[in-house]
Amino acid sequence: MADILHRIGIEHSSPEQVYDALTTIDGLAAWWTEDTTGSTESGGVIRFRFGPAGGFDMLVERLEPGRLVRWRVVDGPPEWIGTHVQFDLRRDGDFTIVMFTHEGWREPVEFMHHCSTRWGTYLMSLKQLIDTGTGAPDPHAVVVSNWR
Numbered sequence: 001m002a003d004i005l006h007r008i009g010i011e012h013s014s015p016e017q018v019y020d021a022l023t024t025i026d027g028l029a030a031w032w033t034e035d036t037t038g039s040t041e042s043g044g045v046i047r048f049r050f051g052p053a054g055g056f057d058m059l060v061e062r063l064e065p066g067r068l069v070r071w072r073v074v075d076g077p078p079e080w081i082g083t084h085v086q087f088d089l090r091r092d093g094d095f096t097i098v099m100f101t102h103e104g105w106r107e108p109v110e111f112m113h114h115c116s117t118r119w120g121t122y123l124m125s126l127k128q129l130i131d132t133g134t135g136a137p138d139p140h141a142v143v144v145s146n147w148r
Contacts, residue, residue, distance in 0.1 A: 004102040004116045008123050009095040013130045015066040018096050021129060022069045022087055031126040031135035045074065050138045053147070056080055079111050096130075098123065117144045 010018060021027035028046065029036040035049035042063050049055035056076035061084070063069060069087040073080040083104040090097050100123055105112050121142050129135030136142065 001103070002105040002108040002112060004100075004105070004112065004119055006098075006100040006116075006120055006123050008098045008100070008127050009092070010098065010127050010130045011095050013096045015089040015091055015096050017130055018087075018089055018098060018126070019066050019069065021126060023063060027129075029137060031129040031137050032122050033138040034140075035138070046071070058085065077111070079105065079109060080115075098126070111147075114145055114147050 021031060023040050025036055025038070025040060025046075028040070028048070033048050033050050033055070035051075035055070036046065038044060038046040038057075040046055040060060042060050044060045046058045046060065047055065048058065054076065057074050058071035059074045061070045061072050067089055069089075071085045073083050073085070075081065083102060086101045086103070088099040088101075090099075100119065102115070102119060118141075121144060122137075125135040125137060125141065
């Protein structure tokens with residue numbers, strides 16, 4: 001198994017602010033993809049769509065306000081199905097630290113490399129949203145390759 005791992009720090013923010021951006025439709029649509037629908041409650045399914053590239057459905061598995069968000073991929077590309085996406089949040093001085101994991105990839109295929117880069121750009125969009133009030137979600141995200 002292989003995992004995608006990232007860490008970002010968001011200055012002058014609180015874990016609760018970041019948690020809200022991860023657990024509301026409006027928050028998610030402001031940094032990941034504007035085409036976000038579904039239920040963000042525990043046990044709910046959130047649908048994320050990315051134009052012609054398709055998308056993913058995430059089952060909300062675990063929520064700990066201001067601390068943790070965990071999803072399981074229940075629909076999308078075969079490489080994603082059954083993997084888990086987790087955001088661990090903590091305060092460190094003036095920063096909220098986001099420890100990101102997309103775990104359970106069966107093997108580190110080329111698509112995983114692409115997704116790692118995409119996750120990095122979207123996590124920077126999350127940081128930008130908290131810093132400035134405006135993120136760069138799909139379809140406004142930076143294009144990183146021919147896979148978008």
